[in-house]
Amino acid sequence: MRAAPPSPAGAVRALPQAAAALVLVLMLLVIVRLPWAGDLGMHAATVQRLRHSLSNPGNPLVDADTPSPYYSPWMLLLGCLARITSLSVFDVLRIGAVVGLGLLVTGVWRYVRTLSAHRAAPALAILSLVFLWGPLLFNWSGFLGLNSLALTVSYPSVLALGLSFHFWAWLTRALRDETRWGVWLGLGLLWGLILLCHQFTGVVASLGALAMVIAARPGRTVLLRLGAALALGVVLLWLWPYYDFFSLFSAGADLEAIHRPLYDDLAGRFGLVLLGVVALGLRWRRDRWDPLVLFFVLGALVFAAGGLTGHYSWGRALPAVLIPAQLAAALEAVSAGKRAVRVGWACVLGAALAVGAWAQAGTLGYVVGRDALPGAVAAKYRTPWVGYQWITPWVKYGDVVMARTFPSRQIPAYGPYTVAPGYPDVFLPDAGRRDAAVTRYFAAGTSAEGRRAILREYGVRWVVGGRSSAEPWLRQVATGPGEQVLYEVDR
Template sequence: MTSALDPSARPVDRAPAGRSPAPAPEPAAPNPATRPPRPADRLVPALNGAVLLLTAVLLLMVLRLPWIGDMGVHLATIERLRHDLLDPGNTQVDADTPSPYNSPWMVLLGLLAKASGLTGFTVLRFAALVGLTLLLTGIWHLTRTLSRHRAAPPLAVLTLILLWGPTFFIWSGFLGFTSISLNVSYPSTFATGLGFHFLALLAKSLRRGTATSWPAWTALGALWALIMLSHQFTGVVMTFGALGVLVSARPWPARQTWLRLGTALAVAVALLAVWPYYSFFSLLTIGGLEDIHRGLYEEWWMRFGYVPIGVAALAFRFARDRRDPLVWWFLLATLMITAGGLTGHYSWGRALPGAIIPAQLAAALAVVEGGGRFLRRCFAVVLAAGLLAGSWAQAPSLSFVVRNEAMPETLTEKAWLPIPGYQWMTKYARYGDVVMVDQNTGQQIPGYGFYTVAPGYPDFFLPDEPERIEATRRYFDRSTPRQEKLDALHRFGAQWVLGWPDQGLPPGDPALRKVKTGPNGMVLYKVVG
């Protein structure tokens, strides 16, 4: 006996002889309006609202552009290029040497400054706006190649900027809220945003295979070269990401696709080789960066303590797919970071974003895809806690755009104050004058058009850098004989001395004439003897 629910018991429509049976009608697509929303769907408006609020705050940072860190050297680069676009010379000291700061992006900004007459600060605000736009749209673009869920892009933006550690951390190339607030105008932000777009375009090109034209592959090669020239450390991070995308390619690239990839790489290498402002490949043999990067290997828990949420998500992704792009991006960067720590090459720690970014993206994606409902909810709860804790840790940076009276005292106590600056010096010293100043202040002075005796930042192409650093150290050493100090001023053509009253030559020395005491108490002297 057959049941009425048994398909075999149902009548069968038979087509007339000589005619093919009519195709079965396709099942109707579910109507999104009638499908009950999933929990992650309900989050989309709130996530988009949070991203808009975060974007608004970052735009206020662009308007304020607080000065802490490397802004002086980037301002100086714009000023050198403004005055001589073809041969700007050294960025920091009065020497005719190439400079890796003269990247394609900075050359474009220098051209803008020269053509428009805008101040360096205004041009940097434009750079900040472009960098922020590239960064946010780049995160969105890359995330869309990893997931089609509407909640994935806004969640990825929040995770990349807020999921860090119990204390805020500042370093160019790192995407924490505090770091981005201060570095938004830097070439590292421009290169990172461009890098996200590069990875997304590479993934799409690999999916299309030979359907992607030769010119498109050539443009990808040029884009990679632009990232490498603009910020070399970010270029390394994005290269690991590109290798991860390549490993995950499905179907595996055909021979013609490999030929296109090879052409793109050849174009990129050629562009790196012919860049006229500095020798890119000579950077591979330069050392001297280990001491300043040693700090990247310290206090990991305080700086990156919430990132392991993403490492756990990567483990689940690896269990599902041994060729997952985020996993391989993470593994390649981690290999370099570990090798740097074991061998003392601490500058290799600049690959840290290559481990942090894929982990953060994996944490965001774990909430909206993969695994069962229970696992997704677990990740959602843990990630929400990490984002709240990370937001609180970086909240002191709001002091750059919010009055301290409007913030809790527990936050204002941890806030960093922007550098007051040395604009007052421009009333006395002229563009291109050489100033004897200690290293900390020397990081800022070139931003106003002056040169320093010793570079405030390591200079890879300056042959007498050690002598300049030692001469500056000896000048500000109270035990150094007067004649040795005078010799240092004359040897390096110093026309001004900027220091504290008890530094350098004693007050009243006939070789110096006091000109002005600045608002921070430092004294400007004119070298007259």
């Protein structure tokens, strides 16, 4: 007996699942290439330090004995993996990326299942999270646009977001059902773990959790258990030995300038999310205590407060605005009342997703390269950083290199230190002095003796610069991309 052909409705329902599967395959292929941009060097350097010393890794970027918020439980686990294997730090980060991506996909699936039983809902949610952004490309860790995810998939922020979705799913079910004390204590530990792995994503996870608690309006017994979970999470934060988590609350002033761009060009970067805002309005009409609506409101309040008060680092709470809106847009296509309304909404959502996918089409270049892309797509491709592996035959682990800011964001990934950190470091007390020393060294008016004094002060053995950096006491050893030159300091 021949099987009946699939119905047109069934084929349409399968489209989101097939598209989400293609996105997942694309991300796995991206992980193989692991394009370098942004903070990848910081995370590779963190693994390097933990590989060499689990108990006292020191500063990841400069030769100083300071704590660092990058020494999270997740990076500690990756450091242990690097320590017991012969894998390079980049291979270890690839493994971490696969784990983080897996947690993200399964976390979205589990949380969306608490909101809708429709088979297509998780796939639509994944597509909305990666494509429902805006016509302008936007990349930042902790943000789930496809291009941003491709560049940050090995970062702790992706793992923390995956854990956050699992946390929300677990919390939602705990609030609905009679749950044992052990479950609540586990939730508290997971909350603390997310905050330790990526502090900004931990804020987003906390806002989502608060929204879910408010929406559930729990009784006294549940509040008691929730308080115990919160207390256990705080204890974990307090006991973590690698850095003082609570000292980060006083470090915001050092982070405001680099987060100011989060408030620029909101319409161009996130305009398609307005469809989700409409969906949230429809959900609010149906249920004044809808958790996604409350999540959105809390995130919007924090984001707006940051912009109004100049605390631009609060802009990292923006995913707490975007995620509920993107999920609401996806869910409306399967949960709106009348079939005609659902079909109409699905068509609008499909068009918005197509626009968002086209804006991020350059992500394909991280798999096939620019030359294999059609001209219109190649124009959207952003070339990854080249890297500094060309210095590794000479520069060894623990050597100090004098370099400007951009190479200082990559060189520590291979094991050396730089004079000044390539990224803001709130735990490095002389960071400003180190930055000034690098600026002074490369300034045209600095004397030869002044340069040598800086090199002696910081124990510099190598200099990475251009041809203009040549000095009689520097021996040219190698040349790299962009006419860069590696010099050895003649001691």
